[in-house]
Amino acid sequence: MTRLAALESSFAHAVLDAGAEVPPPLVRKAGGTPSRRFGVYRNNVYKSLVDVLAGRFPVAVRLVGDEFFRAMALVYVEREPPRSPVLLDYGGGFADFVADFPPAAPVPYLADVARLEWAWHAAYHAADAEPLPLTALEHAAPYAAGAKLTLHPSLHVVRSGYPVVTIWELAARDGEDEPARLPADGEDALVIRPRLDVEVRRLPAGGAAFLYALRGGATLQDAAATAMTDASSFDLAANLTGLVASGAIVDIRVQGLKS
Amino acid sequence: MASGPKANRPIPPRAGVGLKAQHYRDILETAPDIGWFEIHAENYMGEGGPPHAYLTAVRERYPLSLHGVGLSIGGAGPLDKDHLARLRALVDRYAPSLFSEHLAWSSHDSIYLNDLLPLPYTEETLATVCDHIDQVQETLGRQMLLENPSTYVAFAETAMTEVAFLREIVRRTGCGLLLDVNNVFVQAANHGFDASAYVDSFPAEHVGEIHLGGHAEDADDDGSALLIDDHGREVADPVWALYAYALARTGPKPTLIEWDNDVPDWQVLFAEAKRADAVIAGTRSAAA
Numbered sequence: 001m002t003r004l005a006a007l008e009s010s011f012a013h014a015v016l017d018a019g020a021e022v023p024p025p026l027v028r029k030a031g032g033t034p035s036r037r038f039g040v041y042r043n044n045v046y047k048s049l050v051d052v053l054a055g056r057f058p059v060a061v062r063l064v065g066d067e068f069f070r071a072m073a074l075v076y077v078e079r080e081p082p083r084s085p086v087l088l089d090y091g092g093g094f095a096d097f098v099a100d101f102p103p104a105a106p107v108p109y110l111a112d113v114a115r116l117e118w119a120w121h122a123a124y125h126a127a128d129a130e131p132l133p134l135t136a137l138e139h140a141a142p143y144a145a146g147a148k149l150t151l152h153p154s155l156h157v158v159r160s161g162y163p164v165v166t167i168w169e170l171a172a173r174d175g176e177d178e179p180a181r182l183p184a185d186g187e188d189a190l191v192i193r194p195r196l197d198v199e200v201r202r203l204p205a206g207g208a209a210f211l212y213a214l215r216g217g218a219t220l221q222d223a224a225a226t227a228m229t230d231a232s233s234f235d236l237a238a239n240l241t242g243l244v245a246s247g248a249i250v251d252i253r254v255q256g257l258k259s
Numbered sequence: 260m261a262s263g264p265k266a267n268r269p270i271p272p273r274a275g276v277g278l279k280a281q282h283y284r285d286i287l288e289t290a291p292d293i294g295w296f297e298i299h300a301e302n303y304m305g306e307g308g309p310p311h312a313y314l315t316a317v318r319e320r321y322p323l324s325l326h327g328v329g330l331s332i333g334g335a336g337p338l339d340k341d342h343l344a345r346l347r348a349l350v351d352r353y354a355p356s357l358f359s360e361h362l363a364w365s366s367h368d369s370i371y372l373n374d375l376l377p378l379p380y381t382e383e384t385l386a387t388v389c390d391h392i393d394q395v396q397e398t399l400g401r402q403m404l405l406e407n408p409s410t411y412v413a414f415a416e417t418a419m420t421e422v423a424f425l426r427e428i429v430r431r432t433g434c435g436l437l438l439d440v441n442n443v444f445v446q447a448a449n450h451g452f453d454a455s456a457y458v459d460s461f462p463a464e465h466v467g468e469i470h471l472g473g474h475a476e477d478a479d480d481d482g483s484a485l486l487i488d489d490h491g492r493e494v495a496d497p498v499w500a501l502y503a504y505a506l507a508r509t510g511p512k513p514t515l516i517e518w519d520n521d522v523p524d525w526q527v528l529f530a531e532a533k534r535a536d537a538v539i540a541g542t543r544s545a546a547a
Contacts, residue, residue: 005335012367085329125305
């Protein structure tokens, strides 16, 4: 290892591990000891990454408070520091981490809210595509045997055993303190950015299973069958209309044909 | 002028500001008389969405400078080729008039530390940094500007001054320099040297851009001020004075107001840019 590589290695380890010794080649300058000065880097690294997460999960911050959120985010940063300088990609594992973070257990829906917020962030930065207009359903093509749908690249589905969309809406609304009356049932969310604005909608029964199947490459008929197994009340025509109206469909392909 | 990115239009020797998502609409609706905008490259490495839509619209109206914060040019290991390719794609797409990065490192063993970490100024570091700058300039097909850092520690093995180190990098690679006046001020306070002497020794003829940002004041061990380069407030008055002093040496240069944390309303940021424009105008009339 070169001297520079060795120095950076010891420096990086000391930044990441608060219990580590300050790397020895530092010299005292002006009024500060090396450990005081080195602390600036430790603080910058952790604070900036916790700030990134707090900015990315604002509703989770509101649900548990800034202090709790930052303490939790700090543990995440220690366990899963970023692996890329593109911090837009950082935090994809945060919801799973929250789900397994024991101190957050009293807020059991927190992980699902974090999933919804990550989906919002991912949709915001996803590739652009022009959604199909509602008139696309006036043709018989969508219902032809073997038809397949291409979903919008920004589309995300979040399934939850909690009323996650309602919780997210109530918490995202600033300053309203009237007691929230939450639905008893879980909600599945469709998160999508058809053009410039990200939209969050509740999916009807079977809608999430339908979208998962479509994304997996299933034909419309097979996806509808899967959705029917998931929820016997699944309504293909209503789901299809709702998806097109949401801007969720960018193409309908029939074998050998293109709509 | 034809629509579309104004390729190769140089950044004018005026003030510009960092482009922030909070200000996209203000800028497009009010069409402020401002020289140019700078973006952090890494914030535009998503695939699509509002950042690219607004940047495209801003780029049609103003010259653009691309400022990287994550390339880790001072990293002992090889440069991240994927990241270089992402930078290249942004350069191809938006045709910025300037590209700049930092004399610092930020990645180690695939972990990205999200801070601009300090380097010992040795022959070995010099060779590494120059190799990396050569690679950047070759990949991007253009000259880059290298920014002087803010540092809080010093290394025992450092064998040359920062300015001598920067001069040698310029000589070997042909890159230009981005003079961050706030960084000079912060370092001078933290390391106990004379900021104006640093500016006097800086190779003014290679300065392609100047940065001005705010800093925070913390307490050092002995109770004296420890300055933190946080880009979270107005530019401090003594930094404005040092800026005027630097401009007298460099002549009018594109000058960026950096305000990246606790981002204020557009009018507050724009007022800082107008203040920088006034200093530049003062330099011009003094020279006339």
